[in-house]
Amino acid sequence: MSTEPLLQAKDVEVHFPVRGGWLGRSRGAVKAVDGVTFDVFRGETLG
Structure with a gap:
């Protein structure tokens, strides 16, 4: 089996x-995910 x-x-x-704000201009951002690291191996499920 592969690692x-x-x-x-x-x-x-x-x-x-x-x-x-004025004319719907961007007023910044919401960070939903920031700097996430992950691996998915054979037989694993993500979600």
Whole structure:
């Protein structure tokens, strides 16, 4: 059996813009995920 992961994710970042103010301009961002790292190996489930 291989010890190599089927999926590798390193330093994942997901940011969503915060809209509002004058003409719906961006007013910053919400950090949903910031710097997450994970591996998924054969037989594992993610979710």
